[in-house]
Each structure stands twice: as C-alpha cells, then as structure tokens.
Amino acid sequence: MSDGVPAAAVRDVRMQPPIPALHVHRVSVRFGDALVLDGVDFDLDAGHFLAIVGPNGAGKSTLVKVVLDLVKPTKGHAAVFGADAGAAPQRIGYVPQLKTFDRTFPATAVELVASGVRRSWPVRVRKEEREHAVAALRDVGAEHLADRRLARLSGGELQRAYLARALVRRPDLVLLDEPATGVDFLAEHDLYDLLERYQARTGATVAMVTHDLAAARYHASRVLVLNRKLHGFGLPEDVLCEPCLKEAFGHVGHQHAVAF
Numbered sequence: 099m100s101d102g103v104p105a106a107a108v109r110d111v112r113m114q115p116p117i118p119a120l121h122v123h124r125v126s127v128r129f130g131d132a133l134v135l136d137g138v139d140f141d142l143d144a145g146h147f148l149a150i151v152g153p154n155g156a157g158k159s160t161l162v163k164v165v166l167d168l169v170k171p172t173k174g175h176a177a178v179f180g181a182d183a184g185a186a187p188q189r190i191g192y193v194p195q196l197k198t199f200d201r202t203f204p205a206t207a208v209e210l211v212a213s214g215v216r217r218s219w220p221v222r223v224r225k226e227e228r229e230h231a232v233a234a235l236r237d238v239g240a241e242h243l244a245d246r247r248l249a250r251l252s253g254g255e256l257q258r259a260y261l262a263r264a265l266v267r268r269p270d271l272v273l274l275d276e277p278a279t280g281v282d283f284l285a286e287h288d289l290y291d292l293l294e295r296y297q298a299r300t301g302a303t304v305a306m307v308t309h310d311l312a313a314a315r316y317h318a319s320r321v322l323v324l325n326r327k328l329h330g331f332g333l334p335e336d337v338l339c340e341p342c343l344k345e346a347f348g349h350v351g352h353q354h355a356v357a358f
C-alpha cells in the first residue's frame with residue numbers, strides 16, 4: 099500500500115460489520131418467580147427509528163431499563179455502540195414513562211433540564227447552564243415553562259421538559275418510553291416531527307416504546323414486537339402483520355388493524 103498500511107489490515111477493517119447502536123444478546127430478566135424477558139436477542143444499526151410495541155406488562159420498559167443499565171439481566175447482556183450498557187450514559191437521552199415521573203419534586207423545568215447536563219441535581223444552576231437549558235426547552239417549544247415548578251406542569255408540559263432534558267446533551271441514542279401516551283398537549287405529530295428533525299440533524303438513533311401501531315408503521319424504520327419473548331423484529335411492513343401481532347397480543351383488535 100502506498101500509504102504504508104498493510105493490505106491485510108485494510109481488508110480486516112472492511113470486513114468488520116458496523117458496530118450496532120443497540121446489541122441485545124439473549125437477554126432474560128426474572129423478577130422473583132416471573133420471567134419478564136425471555137432470551138430477547140436483536141441488533142439495531144445506528145440511525146434507525148425503532149418502535150417497541152407489545153401489550154401491557156410485556157417487558158417493554160424493562161427492556162429499555164436493561165439498555166440503560168437500570169435493570170441487570172438475569173442472563174445475557176446489552177451493549178450500546180459497542181460498550182457495555184451503562185458505560186456511556188452521556189451518549190443516551192432518556193424520557194421515562196409518564197407514570198414514573200415524580201412531579202412533587204421541588205424543582206423548576208429549567209432545573210430539570212440542567213440536571214440532564216450535569217447528570218446530578220444542580221444545587222444552583224449557573225448562568226451558562228441556564229442558557230443551555232433554556233435553549234433546549236426552546237427547541238421543544240417549551241421555553242415559556244422554564245421557571246414553572248414541575249408540580250404545576252400539565253402531563254404534556256412535563257413530557258416536553260423531560261424531552262428537553264433528554265436532548266440537551268445531543269445524545270447519539272434517544273430512548274423514549276411511551277412519550278405520547280395520555281398526553282393531549284404534546285401532539286404526537288409534533289413529537290415525531292421533532293425527533294425526525296433531531297435525527298436528520300445529528301444522525302442519532304431513536305428507540306421508542308409506543309402503543310400506537312399506526313404511528314409505528316408510519317414513522318419507524320424498524321419495529322420490535324415484544325411479549326416476554328421477541329415476536330418480531332424488522333421492517334414495519336413485515337413485522338406489523340396479523341400473525342405476528344396475534345402471537346404477541348393474543349388477539350388482533352380494531353386498534354391493531356390500522357397498522358396493516
């Protein structure tokens with residue numbers, strides 16, 4: 099080779115498959131007697147928009163928590179961009195499921211967002227941190243909420259504050275757990291639009307738990323159907339089909355038909 103790199107080394111690099119954004123290898127999780135995840139196994143390449151669907155109690159939030167290293171698998175392991183789950187928290191933005199939000203916490207929206215920068219609760223938000231946090235709130239259309247106490251935000255407003263917190267450090271992976279469920283203010287359309295623009299700008303990978311199969315069909319580039327086991331993983335048109343959903347949900351109701 100003219101640049102001094104041995105030909106064999108070049109070949110080796112070319113043969114390496116790209117490092118997946120998410121590598122979930124035979125993950126099982128047991129809580130007491132309950133096997134909540136059973137041998138879940140998939141790789142998601144970087145840049146995709148993944149929708150994670152499945153009935154209540156299917157283990158969707160648990161799977162997200164395994165990726166975040168908040169739940170340790172009983173068997174198997176998960177990696178994010180080739181590093182063990184939990185090794186690079188700064189590369190991940192997370193919007194937790196609304197029902198787990200603590201709205202009694204004595205803080206304002208801007209303090210919540212600033213806590214996403216420091217990864218700890220700021221005692222006092224410095225001027226430049228405030229500017230950064232307010233800009234993140236502006237990006238999600240919530241600048242006017244900056245000094246509002248969390249206890250005084252509506253569900254949708256709180257959701258927006260959490261979204262600003264998740265995006266403030268420009269993460270490479272955004273994990274969202276049912277970000278639009280039960281929320282009027284944050285129209286689902288706005289949320290997808292915002293995430294798609296963020297992805298176009300940064301090339302980030304997005305993984306979202308949702309019960310809205312029609313939105314998954316329309317917006318996602320990959321869909322994962324879960325009910326303790328993996329019942330499908332692939333293109334929306336391949337995975338959101340009647341047999342797959344019947345297997346995972348036990349039935350196919352009118353709310354599922356819109357996905358076909």
Ligand SMILES: Nc1ncnc2c1ncn2[C@@H]1O[C@H](COP(=O)(O)OP(=O)(O)OP(=O)(O)O)[C@@H](O)[C@H]1O
Nearest residue numbers: 129130134152153154155156157158159160161195
């Ligand atoms: N920390 C825990 N300890 C014991 N059981 C748990 C724990 N977390 C979740 N579970 C149980 O594991 C199962 C899967 O829960 P999970 O929250 O992952 O489901 P989900 O698919 O996110 O459901 P939903 O659609 O209702 O949010 C449920 O039966 C739940 O009760």
Ligand SMILES: [Mg+2]
Nearest residue numbers: 158159195275
């Ligand atoms: Mg859940």
